Amino acid sequence: MSTLDSLSLTAIPAEDEALRAPVREFLARAMQDVPAHVRARSWSGYDPAFSRELARRGWVGLTLPKEYGGGGRSAYARFVLVEELLNFGAPVGAHWIADRQSAPLILKYGTEAQKRFHIPPVCRGESFFCIGMSEPNAGSDLAGVKTRATRNDAGWLLNGQKIWTTNAHHCHFMIALVRTSGSTEDRHKGLSQVIVDLKLPGVTIRPIEDLTGESHFCEVFFDNVQLAPDALIGEEGRGWEQVTSELAFERSGPERLYSSIVLFDEWLAFVRTQAGRTPESARLAGRVMAQLAPLRAMSIAVTSKLARGESPLVEAALVKDIGTGVEQFIPAAIADDLYRRGSHEVPLELLHTLNYVTQVAPTYSLRGGTRDILRGVIARGLGLR
Numbered sequence: 001m002s003t004l005d006s007l008s009l010t011a012i013p014a015e016d017e018a019l020r021a022p023v024r025e026f027l028a029r030a031m032q033d034v035p036a037h038v039r040a041r042s043w044s045g046y047d048p049a050f051s052r053e054l055a056r057r058g059w060v061g062l063t064l065p066k067e068y069g070g071g072g073r074s075a076y077a078r079f080v081l082v083e084e085l086l087n088f089g090a091p092v093g094a095h096w097i098a099d100r101q102s103a104p105l106i107l108k109y110g111t112e113a114q115k116r117f118h119i120p121p122v123c124r125g126e127s128f129f130c131i132g133m134s135e136p137n138a139g140s141d142l143a144g145v146k147t148r149a150t151r152n153d154a155g156w157l158l159n160g161q162k163i164w165t166t167n168a169h170h171c172h173f174m175i176a177l178v179r180t181s182g183s184t185e186d187r188h189k190g191l192s193q194v195i196v197d198l199k200l201p202g203v204t205i206r207p208i209e210d211l212t213g214e215s216h217f218c219e220v221f222f223d224n225v226q227l228a229p230d231a232l233i234g235e236e237g238r239g240w241e242q243v244t245s246e247l248a249f250e251r252s253g254p255e256r257l258y259s260s261i262v263l264f265d266e267w268l269a270f271v272r273t274q275a276g277r278t279p280e281s282a283r284l285a286g287r288v289m290a291q292l293a294p295l296r297a298m299s300i301a302v303t304s305k306l307a308r309g310e311s312p313l314v315e316a317a318l319v320k321d322i323g324t325g326v327e328q329f330i331p332a333a334i335a336d337d338l339y340r341r342g343s344h345e346v347p348l349e350l351l352h353t354l355n356y357v358t359q360v361a362p363t364y365s366l367r368g369g370t371r372d373i374l375r376g377v378i379a380r381g382l383g384l385r
């Protein structure tokens with residue numbers, strides 16, 4: 001039970017909760033004319049100008065130290081900010097990964113020069129990062145990565161391929177997990193992380209079109225890409241430990257329970273009208289809220305571990321596994337609810353939003369580690385593996 005003991009009910013401190021009002025006021029204005037089916041993209045929505053506007057207000061790099069241009073605020077403040085951004089469906093995809101995990105990783109493992117070079121532009125909303133973990137034959141089995149960085153006189157020579165890299169075609173840098181010694185049989189040994197400038201010669205980025213017709217992730221090829229010596233982040237051979245710590249940042253946020261929230265709100269607005277209200281829909285609304293409320297409390301409890309500087313790997317896996325289940329339940333249950341009605345009664349924008357969310361919902365339990373892999377992490381936390 002130690003995994004559950006560590007998730008004690010926690011209140012967001014008043015000084016951090018106070019951030020909610022100004023963020024909400026800004027978003028109510030900024031998002032007022034954006035239709036729900038566009039807002040439903042949320043942290044997949046890409047809008048660099050919006051990211052820069054948030055940064056101008058100090059809302060990018062909120063938890064990063066002030067000396068590197070960050071806000072110096074706590075993990076609770078970031079929880080409040082992120083929760084509001086997601087609830088409004090703000091297009092935060094441009095800076096999301098840099099803010100959530102790349103800059104914190106550089107802060108934790110980078111040299112002073114790397115911190116001074118990379119973190120301030122992230123906080124200004126000018127430098128975007130992507131995650132170079134998955135490869136064609138190394139997704140769940142991440143230790144099987146084959147992309148290799150070989151040391152040479154000029155630094156590191158990079159060869160190989162990454163896949164499913166979110167926003168690679170829009171990003172400036174990738175933090176890639178690569179093999180720097182040994183072979184795939186050595187598993188976790190011999191892996192390292194390198195920062196790759198995506199403008200370097202030998203980098204080819206090919207967007208992949210998904211079911212919605214959009215291209216949000218990419219294949220990235222490295223053909224004799226010459227990296228400088230300081231491309232290595234952290235220690236050579238410690239990549240597995242670093243990537244595990246990065247995944248705790250990736251999985252711990254409220255984005256793992258709010259991916260369908262814009263759809264849920266749009267449907268609730270319909271259910272609140274006389275035409276939309278049925279006994280079944282009221283019961284469904286209660287059922288969803290009854291699942292979201294404890295999940296939110298668990299997510300705040302995970303945040304309290306981040307605030308204490310701990311790495312909530314198992315707890316984050318637990319919240320992500322249950323959270324993505326609810327995120328996927330919402331579009332399926334709303335589709336069933338609307339199916340029972342005459343189609344002329346249902347607002348077109350609600351159907352449009354449902355259509356989009358239904359198409360992307362299967363990805364919720366794949367991105368950031370599949371359901372099976374998270375359950376393996378939880379089993380290990382329970383001492384069962």
Ligand SMILES: Cc1cc2nc3c(=O)[nH]c(=O)nc-3n(C[C@H](O)[C@H](O)[C@H](O)COP(=O)(O)OP(=O)(O)OC[C@H]3O[C@@H](n4cnc5c(N)ncnc54)[C@H](O)[C@@H]3O)c2cc1C
Pocket residue numbers: 130131132133134135136137138139140141163164165166167217363366367368369370371372373
């Ligand atoms: C929208 C989206 C965005 C993404 N963005 C990124 C990104 O930015 N950067 C990045 O590096 N990757 C990204 N990914 C890739 C994602 O991390 C992988 O898809 C995921 O880790 C699964 O790997 P895979 O696709 O190779 O599937 P596989 O690993 O081949 O898994 C296939 C199935 O087998 C199951 N399985 C595999 N191994 C086991 C096991 N040991 N026990 C039980 N079941 C198992 C899996 O759970 C899954 O159901 C993204 C994926 C999506 C969908």
